[in-house]
Amino acid sequence: MVLVDETITDVTTDLAERDGVLVAFSGGVDSSVVAALAHEALGDNAVACTAKSETLPEAELEETTRVADEIGIQHEIVEFSELDSDAFKRNDEERCYHCRTMRLSAMYDAARERGIETVCDGTNASDPGDGHRPGLQAVEELNIYSPLLDHDVTKEGVREIAREYDLSVADKPSMACLSSRIPTGLEVTEERLTRIEKAERILRTWGFEQFRVRDHDGLARIEVAPDELEAALDPDFVRMARDYIADLGFEHVTLDLYGYQTGSVSPKTEDATGDVESGEESTGPIVENVFDEEYPTTTDGSR
Structure with missing residues:
Protein backbone atom coordinates (compact mmCIF):
# COMPACT_ATOMS: atom_id res chain seq x y z
CA MET A 1 0.00 0.00 0.00
CA TYR A 165 -9.67 4.96 -5.65
CA ASP A 166 -12.46 2.36 -5.43
CA LEU A 167 -13.05 2.55 -9.17
CA SER A 168 -15.65 0.11 -10.48
CA VAL A 169 -13.43 -0.64 -13.50
CA ALA A 170 -10.48 -1.83 -11.40
CA ASP A 171 -10.87 -5.39 -12.66
CA LYS A 172 -12.56 -4.61 -15.97
CA PRO A 173 -11.35 -6.87 -18.79
CA SER A 174 -9.61 -5.23 -21.72
CA MET A 175 -11.85 -4.12 -24.56
CA ALA A 176 -10.18 -3.24 -27.85
CA CYS A 177 -11.98 -1.36 -30.61
CA LEU A 178 -14.35 -3.16 -32.98
CA SER A 179 -11.89 -3.11 -35.88
CA SER A 180 -9.68 -5.54 -33.95
CA ARG A 181 -12.31 -8.22 -34.67
CA ILE A 182 -11.63 -8.05 -38.42
CA PRO A 183 -8.69 -10.14 -39.71
CA THR A 184 -5.73 -8.13 -40.91
CA GLY A 185 -5.99 -7.51 -44.64
CA LEU A 186 -9.79 -7.64 -44.73
CA GLU A 187 -11.19 -4.15 -45.32
CA VAL A 188 -12.78 -2.37 -42.38
CA THR A 189 -16.28 -1.27 -43.37
CA GLU A 190 -19.18 0.27 -41.50
CA GLU A 191 -21.28 -2.81 -42.32
CA ARG A 192 -18.78 -5.16 -40.67
CA LEU A 193 -18.33 -2.93 -37.63
CA THR A 194 -22.09 -2.66 -37.16
CA ARG A 195 -22.78 -6.37 -37.33
CA ILE A 196 -19.89 -7.13 -34.97
CA GLU A 197 -21.26 -4.65 -32.42
CA LYS A 198 -24.76 -6.12 -32.68
CA ALA A 199 -23.44 -9.68 -32.43
CA GLU A 200 -21.44 -8.87 -29.31
CA ARG A 201 -24.45 -7.21 -27.75
CA ILE A 202 -26.12 -10.59 -27.31
CA LEU A 203 -23.09 -11.97 -25.48
CA ARG A 204 -23.03 -8.95 -23.19
CA THR A 205 -26.78 -9.31 -22.56
CA TRP A 206 -26.29 -13.01 -21.75
CA GLY A 207 -23.76 -12.01 -19.09
CA PHE A 208 -20.43 -12.91 -20.70
CA GLU A 209 -17.54 -10.75 -19.47
CA GLN A 210 -14.57 -11.55 -21.73
CA PHE A 211 -15.49 -12.20 -25.35
CA ARG A 212 -15.09 -11.30 -29.00
CA VAL A 213 -17.04 -11.97 -32.17
CA ARG A 214 -14.50 -12.22 -35.00
CA ASP A 215 -15.81 -11.37 -38.47
CA HIS A 216 -14.27 -13.68 -41.07
CA ASP A 217 -16.20 -12.18 -43.99
CA GLY A 218 -19.32 -14.30 -43.69
CA LEU A 219 -18.31 -16.41 -40.70
CA ALA A 220 -18.84 -15.21 -37.14
CA ARG A 221 -16.35 -16.83 -34.77
CA ILE A 222 -17.37 -16.42 -31.13
CA GLU A 223 -14.61 -16.41 -28.52
CA VAL A 224 -15.37 -16.41 -24.79
CA ALA A 225 -13.05 -16.78 -21.82
CA PRO A 226 -12.20 -20.41 -20.97
CA ASP A 227 -14.13 -20.25 -17.69
CA GLU A 228 -17.22 -19.11 -19.62
CA LEU A 229 -17.17 -21.85 -22.27
CA GLU A 230 -19.69 -23.96 -20.38
CA ALA A 231 -22.22 -21.11 -20.49
CA ALA A 232 -21.54 -20.68 -24.21
CA LEU A 233 -22.52 -24.32 -24.76
CA ASP A 234 -25.88 -23.85 -23.07
CA PRO A 235 -28.49 -24.99 -25.65
CA ASP A 236 -30.63 -21.90 -25.07
CA PHE A 237 -27.71 -19.58 -25.69
CA VAL A 238 -26.55 -21.59 -28.70
CA ARG A 239 -29.98 -21.35 -30.28
CA MET A 240 -30.35 -17.64 -29.55
CA ALA A 241 -26.84 -16.76 -30.71
CA ARG A 242 -27.14 -18.82 -33.88
CA ASP A 243 -30.47 -17.34 -34.93
CA TYR A 244 -29.74 -13.74 -33.93
CA ILE A 245 -26.21 -13.54 -35.31
CA ALA A 246 -27.17 -15.27 -38.56
CA ASP A 247 -29.85 -12.63 -39.08
CA LEU A 248 -27.12 -9.96 -39.02
CA GLY A 249 -25.70 -11.19 -42.32
CA PHE A 250 -23.31 -13.94 -41.27
CA GLU A 251 -23.52 -17.17 -43.27
CA HIS A 252 -21.99 -19.29 -40.49
CA VAL A 253 -21.85 -18.90 -36.70
CA THR A 254 -19.17 -20.82 -34.81
CA LEU A 255 -17.84 -21.13 -31.25
CA ASP A 256 -14.05 -21.25 -30.95
CA LEU A 257 -13.26 -24.08 -28.53
CA TYR A 258 -9.84 -22.56 -27.79
CA GLY A 259 -11.68 -19.74 -26.07
CA TYR A 260 -10.88 -16.04 -26.05
CA GLN A 261 -7.39 -15.16 -27.29
CA THR A 262 -6.25 -11.57 -27.81
CA GLY A 263 -5.09 -10.76 -31.30
CA SER A 264 -6.28 -14.03 -32.82
CA VAL A 265 -6.94 -12.37 -36.19
CA SER A 266 -3.74 -10.31 -36.27
CA PRO A 267 -0.21 -10.97 -37.50
CA LYS A 268 2.25 -12.06 -34.83
CA THR A 269 4.19 -8.84 -35.38
CA GLU A 270 1.19 -6.62 -34.63
CA ASP A 271 1.14 -5.03 -31.21
CA ALA A 272 -1.55 -4.28 -28.74
CA THR A 273 -2.64 -3.04 -25.35
CA GLY A 274 -5.98 -4.73 -25.38
CA ASP A 275 -7.60 -1.52 -24.21
CA VAL A 276 -9.98 0.46 -26.33
CA GLU A 277 -7.84 3.56 -25.86
CA SER A 278 -5.54 2.29 -28.54
CA GLY A 279 -7.75 -0.23 -30.24
CA GLU A 280 -4.90 -2.70 -30.30
CA GLU A 281 -4.84 -6.25 -29.03
CA SER A 282 -2.03 -8.47 -27.85
CA THR A 283 -0.33 -10.82 -30.23
CA GLY A 284 -1.81 -14.24 -30.86
CA PRO A 285 -2.03 -17.02 -33.40
CA ILE A 286 -3.17 -16.28 -36.92
CA VAL A 287 -6.39 -18.15 -37.57
CA GLU A 288 -6.20 -20.08 -40.81
CA ASN A 289 -9.10 -19.46 -43.17
CA VAL A 290 -10.13 -23.04 -43.85
CA PHE A 291 -12.68 -21.87 -46.38
CA ASP A 292 -9.95 -20.86 -48.84
CA GLU A 293 -9.43 -24.46 -49.91
CA GLU A 294 -11.37 -27.63 -50.50
CA TYR A 295 -11.15 -30.20 -47.73
CA PRO A 296 -12.64 -33.58 -48.70
CA THR A 297 -14.07 -35.57 -45.85
CA THR A 298 -14.13 -38.94 -47.59
CA THR A 299 -11.82 -40.79 -49.93
CA ASP A 300 -14.25 -40.47 -52.82
CA GLY A 301 -14.39 -36.69 -52.51
CA SER A 302 -17.97 -36.46 -51.17
CA ARG A 303 -18.78 -34.12 -48.29
Whole structure:
Protein backbone atom coordinates (compact mmCIF):
# COMPACT_ATOMS: atom_id res chain seq x y z
CA MET A 1 0.00 0.00 0.00
CA VAL A 2 2.92 2.33 0.74
CA LEU A 3 4.21 2.01 -2.82
CA VAL A 4 0.73 2.73 -4.21
CA ASP A 5 0.46 5.85 -2.04
CA GLU A 6 3.91 7.01 -3.13
CA THR A 7 3.05 6.49 -6.78
CA ILE A 8 -0.20 8.40 -6.44
CA THR A 9 1.65 11.26 -4.77
CA ASP A 10 4.36 11.33 -7.43
CA VAL A 11 1.91 11.32 -10.36
CA THR A 12 -0.50 13.87 -8.89
CA THR A 13 2.40 16.17 -7.96
CA ASP A 14 3.64 15.98 -11.54
CA LEU A 15 0.18 16.66 -12.99
CA ALA A 16 -0.45 19.53 -10.57
CA GLU A 17 2.46 21.44 -12.11
CA ARG A 18 0.49 21.77 -15.36
CA ASP A 19 -2.13 24.42 -16.00
CA GLY A 20 -4.58 21.77 -17.15
CA VAL A 21 -4.79 18.41 -18.89
CA LEU A 22 -7.15 16.65 -21.24
CA VAL A 23 -7.22 12.88 -20.74
CA ALA A 24 -7.92 10.60 -23.72
CA PHE A 25 -10.64 8.66 -21.95
CA SER A 26 -11.99 5.25 -22.95
CA GLY A 27 -13.50 4.19 -19.63
CA GLY A 28 -10.97 1.35 -19.39
CA VAL A 29 -8.90 0.94 -16.24
CA ASP A 30 -5.80 2.73 -17.60
CA SER A 31 -7.47 5.94 -18.74
CA SER A 32 -9.80 5.89 -15.72
CA VAL A 33 -6.83 5.85 -13.35
CA VAL A 34 -5.21 8.74 -15.24
CA ALA A 35 -8.51 10.65 -15.11
CA ALA A 36 -8.83 10.04 -11.36
CA LEU A 37 -5.25 11.18 -10.74
CA ALA A 38 -5.69 14.25 -12.95
CA HIS A 39 -8.94 15.18 -11.24
CA GLU A 40 -7.31 14.92 -7.82
CA ALA A 41 -4.36 17.02 -8.96
CA LEU A 42 -6.16 19.68 -10.99
CA GLY A 43 -9.86 19.58 -10.14
CA ASP A 44 -11.89 21.45 -12.76
CA ASN A 45 -8.76 22.00 -14.85
CA ALA A 46 -8.76 18.31 -15.78
CA VAL A 47 -11.06 17.09 -18.56
CA ALA A 48 -11.77 13.52 -19.67
CA CYS A 49 -12.43 13.35 -23.40
CA THR A 50 -13.86 10.41 -25.34
CA ALA A 51 -13.61 10.14 -29.11
CA LYS A 52 -16.81 8.72 -30.57
CA SER A 53 -16.44 6.83 -33.84
CA GLU A 54 -17.72 3.74 -35.66
CA THR A 55 -15.16 1.52 -33.92
CA LEU A 56 -16.39 2.34 -30.40
CA PRO A 57 -19.32 0.18 -29.22
CA GLU A 58 -22.29 2.20 -28.01
CA ALA A 59 -22.21 0.30 -24.71
CA GLU A 60 -18.61 1.41 -24.16
CA LEU A 61 -19.50 5.02 -24.96
CA GLU A 62 -22.25 4.90 -22.33
CA GLU A 63 -19.76 3.37 -19.91
CA THR A 64 -17.39 6.34 -20.30
CA THR A 65 -20.11 8.70 -19.13
CA ARG A 66 -20.88 6.53 -16.11
CA VAL A 67 -17.23 6.16 -15.09
CA ALA A 68 -16.50 9.87 -15.56
CA ASP A 69 -19.44 10.66 -13.26
CA GLU A 70 -18.05 8.15 -10.76
CA ILE A 71 -14.68 9.92 -10.79
CA GLY A 72 -16.27 13.36 -10.74
CA ILE A 73 -14.27 14.66 -13.68
CA GLN A 74 -15.67 16.85 -16.45
CA HIS A 75 -16.43 14.68 -19.48
CA GLU A 76 -16.51 15.73 -23.12
CA ILE A 77 -17.25 13.71 -26.26
CA VAL A 78 -15.77 14.52 -29.66
CA GLU A 79 -16.65 12.78 -32.91
CA PHE A 80 -14.53 11.66 -35.84
CA SER A 81 -14.51 8.80 -38.34
CA GLU A 82 -11.64 6.40 -38.96
CA LEU A 83 -13.50 5.36 -42.10
CA ASP A 84 -12.53 8.69 -43.67
CA SER A 85 -9.02 7.25 -43.94
CA ASP A 86 -8.26 4.81 -46.74
CA ALA A 87 -5.10 3.80 -44.87
CA PHE A 88 -7.18 2.75 -41.87
CA LYS A 89 -9.78 0.90 -43.92
CA ARG A 90 -7.02 -1.04 -45.67
CA ASN A 91 -6.50 -2.79 -42.30
CA ASP A 92 -2.83 -3.66 -42.65
CA GLU A 93 -0.27 -4.00 -39.85
CA GLU A 94 -0.29 -0.22 -39.33
CA ARG A 95 -4.04 0.13 -38.80
CA CYS A 96 -3.62 1.01 -35.12
CA TYR A 97 -1.13 3.73 -36.00
CA HIS A 98 -3.59 5.43 -38.35
CA CYS A 99 -6.45 5.04 -35.89
CA ARG A 100 -4.57 6.40 -32.92
CA THR A 101 -3.14 9.29 -34.91
CA MET A 102 -6.64 10.40 -35.89
CA ARG A 103 -8.08 9.80 -32.42
CA LEU A 104 -5.38 11.70 -30.58
CA SER A 105 -5.40 14.51 -33.14
CA ALA A 106 -9.09 14.93 -32.35
CA MET A 107 -8.13 15.12 -28.67
CA TYR A 108 -5.60 17.86 -29.39
CA ASP A 109 -8.23 19.84 -31.28
CA ALA A 110 -10.56 19.54 -28.29
CA ALA A 111 -7.77 20.57 -25.91
CA ARG A 112 -6.91 23.68 -27.94
CA GLU A 113 -10.55 24.77 -27.95
CA ARG A 114 -10.41 24.70 -24.15
CA GLY A 115 -7.01 26.38 -23.86
CA ILE A 116 -5.35 23.18 -22.62
CA GLU A 117 -1.81 22.37 -23.74
CA THR A 118 -1.33 18.86 -22.35
CA VAL A 119 -3.07 15.73 -23.65
CA CYS A 120 -2.61 12.59 -21.55
CA ASP A 121 -3.29 8.95 -22.33
CA GLY A 122 -3.36 5.69 -20.40
CA THR A 123 -0.25 4.01 -21.78
CA ASN A 124 1.38 2.15 -18.88
CA ALA A 125 4.83 0.69 -18.29
CA SER A 126 3.76 -2.81 -19.36
CA ASP A 127 2.73 -1.69 -22.85
CA PRO A 128 6.11 -1.10 -24.58
CA GLY A 129 7.19 -4.69 -23.98
CA ASP A 130 4.46 -6.17 -26.18
CA GLY A 131 6.44 -6.09 -29.43
CA HIS A 132 5.81 -3.90 -32.47
CA ARG A 133 3.54 -1.08 -31.31
CA PRO A 134 2.28 1.22 -34.07
CA GLY A 135 -0.12 2.85 -31.62
CA LEU A 136 2.74 3.90 -29.37
CA GLN A 137 4.48 5.41 -32.38
CA ALA A 138 1.52 7.76 -32.78
CA VAL A 139 1.70 8.68 -29.08
CA GLU A 140 5.37 9.58 -29.44
CA GLU A 141 4.93 11.54 -32.67
CA LEU A 142 2.10 13.63 -31.23
CA ASN A 143 3.96 14.26 -27.96
CA ILE A 144 1.20 12.80 -25.81
CA TYR A 145 2.02 12.72 -22.10
CA SER A 146 1.69 9.24 -20.56
CA PRO A 147 1.97 9.69 -16.77
CA LEU A 148 1.67 5.96 -16.00
CA LEU A 149 4.51 5.16 -18.38
CA ASP A 150 6.57 8.13 -17.20
CA HIS A 151 6.29 6.96 -13.58
CA ASP A 152 6.88 3.28 -14.42
CA VAL A 153 3.40 2.10 -13.40
CA THR A 154 2.75 -1.40 -14.73
CA LYS A 155 -0.68 -2.85 -15.54
CA GLU A 156 -0.75 -4.53 -12.12
CA GLY A 157 0.09 -1.22 -10.51
CA VAL A 158 -2.68 0.50 -12.47
CA ARG A 159 -5.24 -1.93 -11.08
CA GLU A 160 -3.91 -1.40 -7.55
CA ILE A 161 -4.34 2.36 -7.90
CA ALA A 162 -7.84 1.82 -9.31
CA ARG A 163 -8.74 -0.22 -6.21
CA GLU A 164 -7.29 2.49 -3.99
CA TYR A 165 -9.67 4.96 -5.65
CA ASP A 166 -12.46 2.36 -5.43
CA LEU A 167 -13.05 2.55 -9.17
CA SER A 168 -15.65 0.11 -10.48
CA VAL A 169 -13.43 -0.64 -13.50
CA ALA A 170 -10.48 -1.83 -11.40
CA ASP A 171 -10.87 -5.39 -12.66
CA LYS A 172 -12.56 -4.61 -15.97
CA PRO A 173 -11.35 -6.87 -18.79
CA SER A 174 -9.61 -5.23 -21.72
CA MET A 175 -11.85 -4.12 -24.56
CA ALA A 176 -10.18 -3.24 -27.85
CA CYS A 177 -11.98 -1.36 -30.61
CA LEU A 178 -14.35 -3.16 -32.98
CA SER A 179 -11.89 -3.11 -35.88
CA SER A 180 -9.68 -5.54 -33.95
CA ARG A 181 -12.31 -8.22 -34.67
CA ILE A 182 -11.63 -8.05 -38.42
CA PRO A 183 -8.69 -10.14 -39.71
CA THR A 184 -5.73 -8.13 -40.91
CA GLY A 185 -5.99 -7.51 -44.64
CA LEU A 186 -9.79 -7.64 -44.73
CA GLU A 187 -11.19 -4.15 -45.32
CA VAL A 188 -12.78 -2.37 -42.38
CA THR A 189 -16.28 -1.27 -43.37
CA GLU A 190 -19.18 0.27 -41.50
CA GLU A 191 -21.28 -2.81 -42.32
CA ARG A 192 -18.78 -5.16 -40.67
CA LEU A 193 -18.33 -2.93 -37.63
CA THR A 194 -22.09 -2.66 -37.16
CA ARG A 195 -22.78 -6.37 -37.33
CA ILE A 196 -19.89 -7.13 -34.97
CA GLU A 197 -21.26 -4.65 -32.42
CA LYS A 198 -24.76 -6.12 -32.68
CA ALA A 199 -23.44 -9.68 -32.43
CA GLU A 200 -21.44 -8.87 -29.31
CA ARG A 201 -24.45 -7.21 -27.75
CA ILE A 202 -26.12 -10.59 -27.31
CA LEU A 203 -23.09 -11.97 -25.48
CA ARG A 204 -23.03 -8.95 -23.19
CA THR A 205 -26.78 -9.31 -22.56
CA TRP A 206 -26.29 -13.01 -21.75
CA GLY A 207 -23.76 -12.01 -19.09
CA PHE A 208 -20.43 -12.91 -20.70
CA GLU A 209 -17.54 -10.75 -19.47
CA GLN A 210 -14.57 -11.55 -21.73
CA PHE A 211 -15.49 -12.20 -25.35
CA ARG A 212 -15.09 -11.30 -29.00
CA VAL A 213 -17.04 -11.97 -32.17
CA ARG A 214 -14.50 -12.22 -35.00
CA ASP A 215 -15.81 -11.37 -38.47
CA HIS A 216 -14.27 -13.68 -41.07
CA ASP A 217 -16.20 -12.18 -43.99
CA GLY A 218 -19.32 -14.30 -43.69
CA LEU A 219 -18.31 -16.41 -40.70
CA ALA A 220 -18.84 -15.21 -37.14
CA ARG A 221 -16.35 -16.83 -34.77
CA ILE A 222 -17.37 -16.42 -31.13
CA GLU A 223 -14.61 -16.41 -28.52
CA VAL A 224 -15.37 -16.41 -24.79
CA ALA A 225 -13.05 -16.78 -21.82
CA PRO A 226 -12.20 -20.41 -20.97
CA ASP A 227 -14.13 -20.25 -17.69
CA GLU A 228 -17.22 -19.11 -19.62
CA LEU A 229 -17.17 -21.85 -22.27
CA GLU A 230 -19.69 -23.96 -20.38
CA ALA A 231 -22.22 -21.11 -20.49
CA ALA A 232 -21.54 -20.68 -24.21
CA LEU A 233 -22.52 -24.32 -24.76
CA ASP A 234 -25.88 -23.85 -23.07
CA PRO A 235 -28.49 -24.99 -25.65
CA ASP A 236 -30.63 -21.90 -25.07
CA PHE A 237 -27.71 -19.58 -25.69
CA VAL A 238 -26.55 -21.59 -28.70
CA ARG A 239 -29.98 -21.35 -30.28
CA MET A 240 -30.35 -17.64 -29.55
CA ALA A 241 -26.84 -16.76 -30.71
CA ARG A 242 -27.14 -18.82 -33.88
CA ASP A 243 -30.47 -17.34 -34.93
CA TYR A 244 -29.74 -13.74 -33.93
CA ILE A 245 -26.21 -13.54 -35.31
CA ALA A 246 -27.17 -15.27 -38.56
CA ASP A 247 -29.85 -12.63 -39.08
CA LEU A 248 -27.12 -9.96 -39.02
CA GLY A 249 -25.70 -11.19 -42.32
CA PHE A 250 -23.31 -13.94 -41.27
CA GLU A 251 -23.52 -17.17 -43.27
CA HIS A 252 -21.99 -19.29 -40.49
CA VAL A 253 -21.85 -18.90 -36.70
CA THR A 254 -19.17 -20.82 -34.81
CA LEU A 255 -17.84 -21.13 -31.25
CA ASP A 256 -14.05 -21.25 -30.95
CA LEU A 257 -13.26 -24.08 -28.53
CA TYR A 258 -9.84 -22.56 -27.79
CA GLY A 259 -11.68 -19.74 -26.07
CA TYR A 260 -10.88 -16.04 -26.05
CA GLN A 261 -7.39 -15.16 -27.29
CA THR A 262 -6.25 -11.57 -27.81
CA GLY A 263 -5.09 -10.76 -31.30
CA SER A 264 -6.28 -14.03 -32.82
CA VAL A 265 -6.94 -12.37 -36.19
CA SER A 266 -3.74 -10.31 -36.27
CA PRO A 267 -0.21 -10.97 -37.50
CA LYS A 268 2.25 -12.06 -34.83
CA THR A 269 4.19 -8.84 -35.38
CA GLU A 270 1.19 -6.62 -34.63
CA ASP A 271 1.14 -5.03 -31.21
CA ALA A 272 -1.55 -4.28 -28.74
CA THR A 273 -2.64 -3.04 -25.35
CA GLY A 274 -5.98 -4.73 -25.38
CA ASP A 275 -7.60 -1.52 -24.21
CA VAL A 276 -9.98 0.46 -26.33
CA GLU A 277 -7.84 3.56 -25.86
CA SER A 278 -5.54 2.29 -28.54
CA GLY A 279 -7.75 -0.23 -30.24
CA GLU A 280 -4.90 -2.70 -30.30
CA GLU A 281 -4.84 -6.25 -29.03
CA SER A 282 -2.03 -8.47 -27.85
CA THR A 283 -0.33 -10.82 -30.23
CA GLY A 284 -1.81 -14.24 -30.86
CA PRO A 285 -2.03 -17.02 -33.40
CA ILE A 286 -3.17 -16.28 -36.92
CA VAL A 287 -6.39 -18.15 -37.57
CA GLU A 288 -6.20 -20.08 -40.81
CA ASN A 289 -9.10 -19.46 -43.17
CA VAL A 290 -10.13 -23.04 -43.85
CA PHE A 291 -12.68 -21.87 -46.38
CA ASP A 292 -9.95 -20.86 -48.84
CA GLU A 293 -9.43 -24.46 -49.91
CA GLU A 294 -11.37 -27.63 -50.50
CA TYR A 295 -11.15 -30.20 -47.73
CA PRO A 296 -12.64 -33.58 -48.70
CA THR A 297 -14.07 -35.57 -45.85
CA THR A 298 -14.13 -38.94 -47.59
CA THR A 299 -11.82 -40.79 -49.93
CA ASP A 300 -14.25 -40.47 -52.82
CA GLY A 301 -14.39 -36.69 -52.51
CA SER A 302 -17.97 -36.46 -51.17
CA ARG A 303 -18.78 -34.12 -48.29
